[in-house]
Amino acid sequence: MTRTVEDEHAYDVVVIGAGPVGENVVDRVRAGGLTAAIVEGELIGGECSYWACMPSKALLRPAIARSDARKVAGLRESVYGPLDAMEVLAHRDEVVGHWKDDGQVDWLDSIGVRAYRGHGRLHGPRRVEVAGPEGERHVLTARHAVAVCTGTRPLLPELPGLPAAHPWTSREATSSDRVPERLVVVGGGVVGVEMATAWQALGSKVTLLVRGGGLLPRMEPFLGEHVAAALTTRGVDVRTGVAVSAVVRDGGTGPVTVVLEGGDHVEGDEVLFATGRKPRTEDIGLETVGLTPGSWLDVDDTLRVTGSDWLYAVGDVNHRALMTHQGKYQARIAGAAIAARARGDASLDTGRWGAHAATADHAAVTQVVFSDPEAAAVGLTLAEAERAGHRVRAVDLDMRSVAGAGLYAQGYRGHARMVVDLDREVVLGAAFVGPGIGELLHSATIAVTGEVPIARLWHAVPAYPTLSEAWLRLLEAYRG
Structure with a gap:
């Protein structure tokens, strides 16, 4: 039985989409002293929590752990049987909370954010209408900002059958x-x-x-x-x-x-x-604010939609960097910018690497592929750096030259590359492939985002014998 209920509420910020990105936006604006509401038509926690990052890694972890163990003397003989598939799937179910979002709802309550269940659509500037699951209708107005954090959905090709x-x-x-x-x-x-x-x-x-x-x-x-x-x-x-x-x-x-x-x-x-993926913007009322339904939303580095002074698009929906961690980074930037503008700050720190600029979306996107072997990268590839007009040099390393690699796994196979800006002598990008290689990525990310000079990196001494000694070998190869 449906019920017809209509109410209106005003908040400083209204967020459409309660995945990790939307959750981080409301967390940051609440930290900035603003009131906030969030709207979600599915599970609070979003795609990453229930159908992407978390369940996929729960499926992959046993596969990678078994593969690593098979490369260790004295252990390999114990792990040559098949995985217990049903146990892996059961653990996956636990990781995603059996597709229930009670914990996420409790967290929103704990920071003072009202969650509205249902389909949220823009209905003109600073106004969001929510059609609830039982026929109820909520009208939410935003004093300062509306943030679209609806993410993406799979893009299927048009094929016969x-x-x-x-x-x-x-x-x-x-x-x-x-x-x-x-x-x-x-x-x-x-x-x-x-x-x-x-x-x-x-x-x-x-x-x-x-x-x-x-x-x-x-x-x-x-x-x-x-x-x-x-x-x-x-x-x-x-x-x-x-x-x-x-x-x-x-x-x-x-x-x-x-x-x-x-x-x-x-x-x-x-x-x-x-x-591929496409934006979840086909039915969120973009046409009511002069935007095209189903389109990616173009934004500036504060994540504000081009041409608007109140609408933000954060995460995959803006097509800048389609990864959860990058979307959460954008959410932190957007939340800080929204709060600063709400306070009436005369100027925002929007310069390169400023507090209100998502610079990493251009210069230091990070990614780990949890394959076997793992693949990881940050910043620009060699081809991207050259297309951007940088005078660069790629330094390559066979990971077998690193003592820690042989200890990590017998028969270790892997490769590393750093891309160096020859004019400034800083690292523009780095890429790694090999078992356990994802844990090298954050050191590379710090080098790229910090624009640490090669001369200073020479003094960052990696512990012996670890995989991170790859950095020493890369620097040695660069210096000659």
Whole structure:
């Protein structure tokens, strides 16, 4: 039975979307002394908490731990059996709170933020209307700012037969309660690579179809090459330079046939399309404020929408850096900027690396791919630096030259690169691939964001024998 209730409330800030980004926006504006409300049509905690970052890493961690253990003398013989898939899936369920958001709701209550359940839409400047799950209607007005933090959803290609085939997207891939005997993965980006890694380790026979020439195309090429070689060694059928032309699944429940251009085909029990993302802005009332529904939202470095003095777009929805940690970083910047403007501060610190400028979105985006081996990068690739007009030099290192690598894993394979601005002698970017390599990334991030001179990095002494000694070897190679 529905109930018709309508009420109106005013807050300093109204946030649409209660994922990690929206949660961080309200946290920061509350810390700045403002009142705030947040609107969510699904689970509070958002995509990352229930269908992306957290469940995917819960699936991947056992696979990577087992792989690392198999490279350690005296331990490998104990871990050659299969993973207990049902135990892994049960642990995944615990990590996501069995898809219940009580804890997240309690946290919002603890910081004094009102959460509204339902679909939120803009209805003119500084006004948000919420259609609740039982027919109730709330009208929220914002004295200072509305922040759109609605994120993205999977982008599926228009292919014959695809809708009727009921393909997996990232959501189904991270929440499935069974291991498919055969899984076809379409897409060689982060989602495709991580899910191929996880489900192969859990027992699926995986075929990975990549339209381009390699995996992880937005990163340094050698990262994708290492990951592809490792996947192939583990039995994944990695095919690059192939395009899907149709998908066939009789009755929508049986085996699926993925038809390739040229007439070849691949069969599986499930097919995952990891072929990109699109913004969740198609039905949030953008047209009521002169913006195009379904579009990415262009913003300045304070995350304020271009042409507006009250509307902010934070996280994936602005298409600057589609990663949870970058969105949370943007949320901290946006929250500080909103609070400063609400106080009437005469000027904001919007210069490079200023308190109110999301500079890292341009200069120091960080990413770890939890494949086996891990791939990690921060800042500019060599090609990006050259396109930007920098005079640069790439310094490369085979990680086998680092003593700690051999101790970490027998037969360790990995590679590192730093990209140096030759005019300023600072690091513009760094990339790593190898077991355990993700833990090297933050030191690289500090070097890039701090613009630490190479001469000073020479005095940052890595502990022996750790993987971080890669920094010493890279600096030695640079100095000659």
